[in-house]
Amino acid sequence: MASITIDRVVKQFAQQTVLQNLSLHVPDGAFFTLLGPSGCGKTTLLRCIAGFNEPDGGRILFDQDDVTRVSTHHRDIGMVFQDYALFPDKSAFDNVAYGLRARKVTKGEITRRVNEALDRVSLLALADRYPAQMSGGQRQRVALARALVIRPRVLLMDEPLSNLDAKMRLQMRDVILDLVREAGITTVFVTHDQEEALAMSDRIAIMDRGSIAQLGTPEELYATPVNAYVADFIGSANVIPVPAECVDREAGADASSRVRYLLCGQQLDGVQGSDALAAQGILIARPEALSLMAPAPHVPNAIAGVVLRRQYLGFKTAYRIRLHDDSEIRVELHAGNTVADFQAGDAVQVLVPADSRVVGH
Ligand SMILES: Nc1ncnc2c1ncn2[C@@H]1O[C@H](COP(=O)(O)OP(=O)(O)OP(=O)(O)O)[C@@H](O)[C@H]1O
Numbered sequence: 001m002a003s004i005t006i007d008r009v010v011k012q013f014a015q016q017t018v019l020q021n022l023s024l025h026v027p028d029g030a031f032f033t034l035l036g037p038s039g040c041g042k043t044t045l046l047r048c049i050a051g052f053n054e055p056d057g058g059r060i061l062f063d064q065d066d067v068t069r070v071s072t073h074h075r076d077i078g079m080v081f082q083d084y085a086l087f088p089d090k091s092a093f094d095n096v097a098y099g100l101r102a103r104k105v106t107k108g109e110i111t112r113r114v115n116e117a118l119d120r121v122s123l124l125a126l127a128d129r130y131p132a133q134m135s136g137g138q139r140q141r142v143a144l145a146r147a148l149v150i151r152p153r154v155l156l157m158d159e160p161l162s163n164l165d166a167k168m169r170l171q172m173r174d175v176i177l178d179l180v181r182e183a184g185i186t187t188v189f190v191t192h193d194q195e196e197a198l199a200m201s202d203r204i205a206i207m208d209r210g211s212i213a214q215l216g217t218p219e220e221l222y223a224t225p226v227n228a229y230v231a232d233f234i235g236s237a238n239v240i241p242v243p244a245e246c247v248d249r250e251a252g253a254d255a256s257s258r259v260r261y262l263l264c265g266q267q268l269d270g271v272q273g274s275d276a277l278a279a280q281g282i283l284i285a286r287p288e289a290l291s292l293m294a295p296a297p298h299v300p301n302a303i304a305g306v307v308l309r310r311q312y313l314g315f316k317t318a319y320r321i322r323l324h325d326d327s328e329i330r331v332e333l334h335a336g337n338t339v340a341d342f343q344a345g346d347a348v349q350v351l352v353p354a355d356s357r358v359v360g361h
Pocket residue numbers: 013014018036037038039040041042043044045192
């Protein structure tokens with residue numbers, strides 16, 4: 001068990017800088033996810049932590065130990081890959097035993113620990129099977145047992161669920177979480193699947209072109225994204241440019257209370273951005289945070305529009321609304337909200353809550 005500190009790591013391939021002075025801290029025992037689109041540098045960072053890639057600058061620490069120049073097999077890591085990377089000519093038992101044999105563990109101890117590890121992933125009965133005789137989910141469980149049986153300081157997982165079908169992916173989330181929680185092991189998990197990241201992680205770093213766009217708990221990232229990139233990547237959000245206008249030039253009033261944001265030319269009461277924002281902000285509105293009402297005069301933050309499409313989805317109803325400036329906004333009303341139900345073509349008002357967020361570009 002160890003914390004991981006990434007300290008200003010730089011990694012370049014040819015002319016391309018893939019990791020740009022990247023720093024982050026993974027607390028001891030945390031389940032930490034690197035999330036981002038293809039090519040943003042997740043795997044490169046994971047491979048630097050594993051020792052497969054040597055950084056061109058910066059340091060990597062496990063607790064206080066600087067492992068930047070330590071070879072992979074002296075780092076005491078367990079690794080699980082997307083394609084399982086099992087030895088095809090070894091049985092499940094021998095795959096799991098591999099790391100213990102390399103560490104010269106006694107035969108009796110190997111048998112005990114491998115059987116225990118296979119039992120933990122419910123594969124004791126398949127100990128003699130070869131990888132080709134197992135399903136994807138079973139292979140990934142062998143890979144997990146193989147990574148954990150050596151009791152590594154750190155577990156690194158690179159898209160371990162991507163090759164599994166949807167149902168198996170969900171099951172494996174629980175298998176992984178149960179195992180790593182029980183072992184209390186610090187885990188770095190790479191995925192491009194935001195739902196997987198939200199469901200599994202203590203903390204998530206959202207990466208954007210070799211840097212961290214935002215780091216936080218799933219709740220923080222969902223509720224308070226720092227920019228449109230994060231808002232769009234985590235969950236679904238309406239991301240709408242909102243010009244600002246100055247309403248109070250008096251000295252003394254703090255800067256954020258001196259601007260009002262405009263949606264469709266209408267002032268949004270109470271909606272505040274950070275005071276550093278200039279003449280234009282970006283309103284981030286989750287579809288489920290908005291609501292709909294029939295047209296009525298003098299309702300604050302009610303923006304007039306027309307229902308383009310209504311989709312009934314059982315637990316919620318999703319609406320696409322066209323506003324008067326021809327932009328579109330998505331609104332989701334949860335089942336049980338019987339007050340509002342509208343059909344395509346209906347005139348409505350979209351209610352924007354006063355605690356909505358406005359961020360910079
Ligand atoms: N060995 C290498 N040589 C040259 N370029 C590389 C090498 N490894 C990665 N890259 C480049 O570095 C960038 C980041 O790649 P990386 O695999 O870290 O991204 P990723 O976020 O893990 O993407 P994915 O989700 O597709 O795996 C890409 O542009 C990739 O082409």
